Amino acid sequence: MSFWPVPDVMKDNIYQIAPRMFKNRGINFILLDVDNTIAPYTVSEASPRLIAWVKTMKEAGLELFILSNNKGNRPAVFAEELGLEYVNKAWKPFTKIAKEVLSEKGINPANTAVIGDQIYTDTCCGKWIGAFTVLVHPIEFSNIWLKLRYWLEFPFRLTYKWRFEK
Ligand SMILES: [Mg+2]
Numbered sequence: 001m002s003f004w005p006v007p008d009v010m011k012d013n014i015y016q017i018a019p020r021m022f023k024n025r026g027i028n029f030i031l032l033d034v035d036n037t038i039a040p041y042t043v044s045e046a047s048p049r050l051i052a053w054v055k056t057m058k059e060a061g062l063e064l065f066i067l068s069n070n071k072g073n074r075p076a077v078f079a080e081e082l083g084l085e086y087v088n089k090a091w092k093p094f095t096k097i098a099k100e101v102l103s104e105k106g107i108n109p110a111n112t113a114v115i116g117d118q119i120y121t122d123t124c125c126g127k128w129i130g131a132f133t134v135l136v137h138p139i140e141f142s143n144i145w146l147k148l149r150y151w152l153e154f155p156f157r158l159t160y161k162w163r164f165e166k
Contacts, residue, residue: 005123006159007135014038014115014136015053019060022113027132029107030057031067031098032084033116034075036138036146044074046081054082065105067098067114069121092116093124102129119153135160 011017014037022030035041038050046054057064066086068075079086090097102109109130116122117138126133135157141147 003127005119005127005133006156006163007119007123007133009132009134010136010157010160010164011134012137013139015049017115017134017136019057019062021134022062022132023060025113025132027111027113028062029102029105029112030062030064031101031112031114031126031131032064033092033114033118033122034066034068034078035070036117036140037115037122037136038078040140041142042140044077046078051082054084058083065101067092067101067125090125092121093128095125095128098125098129118149119156120149123156 009021022028032038039046054064064084066075066079066084067090068086068088069090069092071089075086075088087097087101092098102112112129112131113134114122114126114131115134115136117136119135123133123135138146138150141150
């Protein structure tokens with residue numbers, strides 16, 4: 001387990017993520033972020049493209065589970081539309097709730113991936129539970145704070161690029 005939150009894989013968006021990325025690594029359980037990962041904050045309906053992506057992942061034998069820090073009903077709405085289980089108020093990067101989900105389901109962190117758009121919540125949580133971490137680019141910066149947060153993460157994004165994109 002690495003404490004340092006450099007993601008294992010970085011992609012522009014979830015649609016660049018195919019099941020083989022996980023199947024090759026023995027991963028069959030995916031903790032999926034909502035806000036700015038599968039939909040922008042301003043959208044509360046699953047797009048046809050998102051629905052198709054989830055279907056492809058499920059058909060490949062991957063179980064997706066929504067793990068969101070959102071305190072409202074957005075995680076529930078997307079979970080319903082996509083046919084997934086969910087937890088909101090997950091308090092990422094704290095690992096307590098993520099670990100509870102894994103232990104309730106009897107899943108080993110080594111068979112788990114975390115997909116999200118933020119280093120300091122999603123990637124940290126994933127690293128600290130010992131899961132494989134995939135960082136996607138945030139879908140949109142709807143306010144200045146999101147942009148600022150993105151730049152605070154920049155050293156880790158840059159480290160990834162140095163390490164893997166030579
Ligand atoms: Mg997010």
